Every structure is written in structure tokens, then in C-alpha cells.
Amino acid sequence: MKKIKIAHVLHSVGGVDVSLRLILENTNPTEFDNIVIHGISDTKDFFYDKNRNLVKEYKVPIFRKIAIVNDFTSIVKTYRIIKKEKPHLIHSHSAKGGVIGRIVGILTRIPVVHTPQAFSYLSSNSTIKKAVFLWIEKLLSKGNSILLASSKSEMDRALNEVGFNKENVVLFNNAIRPIVVIDELAIKKTWPENYICTVGRPSYQKNIEFMIRVLYEIKKTTNIHLVVMGVGPVSENLDSVKSLIKELDMSTEITLLNWTDRTDVFNIINGAKFYISTARYEGLPYSIIESLALSIPCIVSDCDGNRDLIKNNFNGYLIKENDTLDFKEKCIKLLNDEEIHIELSKNAKKSFDKDFNILKNIIYLEAIYQKQSDLKYKKSHK
Template sequence: MAKRKIIHLLHSIGGVDVYLRLVLENVNTDLFENIVIHGTKDTNKPFFDKNGNKVKEYKVSIFRDISIGNDIKSLFQTYKILKKERPNLIHAHSAKGGIIGRIIGKLLGIKVIYTPHAFSYLSTQNSIKRSLFLNIEKFLANGNSLLLATSASEKKRATEEVGYKDKNVIVFNNCIEPIVKIQSLTIPKTWPEAYICTVGRPSYQKNIEQMIRVLHEVNKEAKIHLIVMGVGPVSGQLKSVKNLIQELEMNNDVTLLNWTERTDVFNIINQSKFYLSTSRYEGMPYSIIESLALSKACVVTNCDGNKDLIIDNYNGFVIENDDIKGFKSEILKLLRDKELLDKLSKNAFTSYSENYNIKKNIFELESIYLK
């Protein structure tokens, strides 16, 4: 059987970049030829397939923010590449990749799978922008594309809010490889031995300000340090977070870490007591899957993705988004009750091994690609 050629189209940063690399490094190279089209300024790290060979890639003018000039330029650049490569399938990732992929797929008669990795209209409080982004998603829904949701709750949102027909939405849960070895830190350790942690840039989505307020309340009764990983170039609310830390006199209680190696993230999660997420929205967060794989209980907000991964009082706790008292109560419970923490931590690993191991689940994605 001839290989099916799949082109992945995306702005390759954060969780989307992790997703793509995991797929490329696990999908069957005897069945599929993968090619990547991504932005000129997103990643300089090459992509590799299952056999350790470099994956063919093209760079075009895809950027995170809206830019009429660059967006039109990227359409023409991508059209030219796709016309030359003539893939069997386009797998378009996130908002920009999804828009470009579906438009060009329609023009060239190429089928498209679109993975939103959390819909773009969730990313803003601005009602005009939110309406614009949602209407773009609605306009491009169905047609020549299937939506490949990263969680059951993302599928629910796609059918109930965006207007996808149920038959046009498939779920393939985000999943990762087993974490079999914890490597030494590549950065200096500047925090105390006892801590809890999170991964997420200071942004509207991750709502780190809420986490700081929760920690402030917790520390009135039981002192614990917080490490926030992922403070990078796309951190629109970093100043706000720093100001809040200063205002609440918490400089000694919080460590803000810049982007670092993924192995460092594993090391820090592995040594933490448990994991926190105060996100307003998610697709299905890798950091929580990684925490489950490392046997860490999680205390999370009740948003898409989080609520798919965490079962309340089984492998962690799920709290309503603005419930600071609820967060405080469950965090204190885990800090004070070692038996409970050990039980939830053990269940965390069971959740991972049964549901989110890509070595077991990659065949589902291959089947979707083949169909």
C-alpha cells in the first residue's frame, strides 16, 4: 500500500508543538509520510519521525496574532506548497492553521482534519473579538473538514456552540509517552524542598493571578511554596502577576521560571507535592497529563480538558473557576492528609496508564488518518 501523505499546518509553540512532535515520533512511517508547514519564528528545533529521521518542513508567515498582511501572505505561501506536494490529507492545528488549512483544502479539493487545541474565541474577554472569532469558526465548520477534538468536552463545545454536526467530530485525547526517567535539572535550583507547581505562561487563559490569590489564602494557615513554569515571550499578564505578588508581599512564596527544557519540567513536577491549574479554558492540557504520568494528584478548575482528566476525589479535585475558598480547602486537605494525598497520587498514575499513553493510543489516530 502506498504511503498516505499528511501535511501538518500550524504555528508550532507550546502544547501544539508538543502534540505534533508526539504524533510524528509515534505514527507508523510505513503507512504515512508527514510534512510540516509552520511559522518562520515559532521553533527552530527540527521535527523527527519514529525512526529518528528529520521530517520535511516548510516555513511560512504564520504568526499567533492577527496581521492582515502576514495572514494573506501565509495563505499564498501555503497554497503554493500544497499544490506542489498534493497531500492526501491536511491536519490543521489551532486557529491560524485551521483557517488557512480549511480555505486551501477547499480550493484544492484536499480533505482536512482540524484540531483547535482550545477554540480561539475562548482566549479573549473582548466581546467583539470573541464574536468575530466564534463566527469565523462557525463559517468554516463542517464543509470539507472533520474536527478532531482533543477531549470529550472540546467535542461538546464544538457541537453545542460552534455548530459542528456530531458526525463531523471525532475525539482523540491528548496523550504522552511514559516518563520512564527523570533527568537532572539543567537550571539552578532556587526554591525550597517543599512546593506545589503549575505550568502555564501568565495569560488570560492560565489565570495565574487567581492562583496567587489562592496561595495567599492557603499560606495564612499552612506555608507552601509555588513554582510557576513557562514564563516566556507570550506572557501578556506577567506584569500583572508580578504586581500582585508584590502587593500581597509574596516574593518569597512564589518562583516564576522562564521557559526551560521539558526534562526540567518533569523533574520539578516529580518533586512537587501536587499540581495546580486555575485555567479559564483548555483543550486537554499536557501538563496535567504529565502530572498524572508522574503520579501527582491535581487540583484544577472546572474547565474543558481539566474536567476530562481529573475525577473529583479520585485523582484530584475539580473546583469552580472563581471559588478561592474551595481551592484553599482542597489544597489544605492534601497538605495535611498524607494518606489521602497518597491515594489520589496512586490513582493519578492509573488514570494515565489506562487512558493517556500514546504508545497504546496512536493506533486510533492512524485509523482516523486512513479513513
């Protein structure tokens, strides 16, 4: 049987990078052949398939920020790669990967499956920027692309705000492998045993400043430490976060960690009292899926992505955005009530096993790839 060749186009950082690697490492290599087109400075790690064979990769100047020259160059270079490799399908990931991949898909008439991992227009607090980004999404939704939503919330936005036709939207929840082994920390542990944690670069999206203010209220009655993982070079709100920590005199209550291996992330989440997120929006956050897999309850803002993973009073708590008092009360409750903590922990694992185990779910993605490739074959033989 001839393999289906898929070209993945993306800026390979954070959850987008995790998502791609999980896809590559779990799809059947006897049925699918993958290549990766990504940024020249986003990741230094190689990509592997399920058999631990290297996946062919190309690097083009894909960057997070809009840069006309780099973006145009990326489109031209990606077009040339696609013409050379002749894939049956393009899978674009993230906002920038989606723009490049879908434009190239239109130019080459190759169908595109696009996964936003949170729509670009959600990323700005500027009304004008939001309108521009939404217009771009609306424009590209009219091409030869299928929206592969990473959560029900993302699917609903695709239908109700971006304007995708219902037949062009498919849901495939982000998912991971069960975490059966917890490796020792590869980094030095500098924080106390009694802590909570989060994963996310200081940014408008992650709303870390609000999280710090919640912790400030908690510490008035309860002693707890916060570990923030994922503080990297694209943390545009890092100075604001550090300034607030200094202003509130909380340097001994908060640890900011740079990007680290996922095995370290698992270790830190596994030792936490609970996971916390104050994000304004998400795709379907891997850090929360990982928490569920590790039986760690979560206290999170009621936003896209978070609400698709956490069921209030079952595997954690959903809190309205910027509701400091409710966040504080639920955090203190989960820290002090062992019986409730045990119940939410058990349900966290149940949630993962039911809906977010990629070993069970990968067949659905493979079927989507197969269907979109079959549609291409049918169209080309008309």
C-alpha cells in the same frame, strides 16, 4: 503500500508543539509520510519521526496575533507548498493553523482534519471578539474539514456551539508516552523542596493572578512555594502577574520560570506536592497528563480540558472557577493529609495508564488518518 502523506499546519508553540511532536514521533513511518508547515519564529527545534529521521518542514509567517498581511501571506505560501507536495490530508492544529489550513483545504479540495486545542473564541474576555471568533469557527466548519477534538469538552463545544455535524466530529484525546526516566535538572534550582507547580504562560486563559491570590490565602496558615513554568515571550499578562506578586509581598513564595526543556518540566512536576491549575479553559492540557503519568495528584478549576482529566476525589480535586475558599481548603487538605495524598497519587497513575498512553492510543489516530484519506480517494474516483 503507498504511504499516506499528511501536511501539518500550525503555530508551533506550547501544547500545540508538544502535540505535533508526539504525533510525528509515534505514527508508523512505513505507513505515513509527514511534512510540517509552521511559523518562522515559533520553534527552532527540528521535527523527527519515529525512527529519528528529520521531518521536512516549511516556515511561513504564522503568528499568534491577527495580522492581515502576514495571515494572507501565510495562506498564499501554504497553498503553494500544498500544491507542490500534494498531500492526501491536511492536519491543522491551533486556531491560526486551523484558519490557514482549512482555507487552503477548501482551495485545493484536500480534506482537512482540524484540532483546535481549545477553540479561539474562548481566548478573549471581550464579548465582541468572542462573537467574531465564533463566527469564523462556524464559517470554517462548513468546509471539507473534520473536527478532531482533543477532549470530550472540545467535542461537545464543536457540536453544540460551533455547529459541526455529528458525523464530522471525532474524538482523539491528547496522550503522551509513559515517563520512565526523570533526568536531572538542566537549570539551576532556586526554589525550596516544599513546593507545588503549574505550567502556563501568564495569560487570560491560565488565570495565574487568581492562582496567586489562592496561594496568598494558603500561606496564612500553611507554608508552601509555587513554581510557575512556561513564562515566555507571549505572556501577555506577565506584567499583571509581577505587579500582583509585588503588591501582595510574595516574591519569596513564587518562582517564575521561562520556557525550559520538557525533561526539566518532568523533573519539577515529579518533585511537587501536587499540580495546580486555575485555567478558564483548556484543550486537554499536557501538563496535567504528565502529572498523572508521574503519579502526581492535581487540584484544578472545573473547566474544559481539566474536567476531562481530573475526577473529583479520585485523582485530584475539581474546583469551581474563582472559588478561592474551596481551592484553599483542598490545597491545605492535600498538603497535610498523607493518606489522601497517597490514594490520589495511585489513582492518578491509573488514570494515565487507562486513557492517556499514546503507545496504546496512536492506532486510533492512524485509523482516522486512513479513513479520511480513503474518503478522498473514493471522492476523486467517482
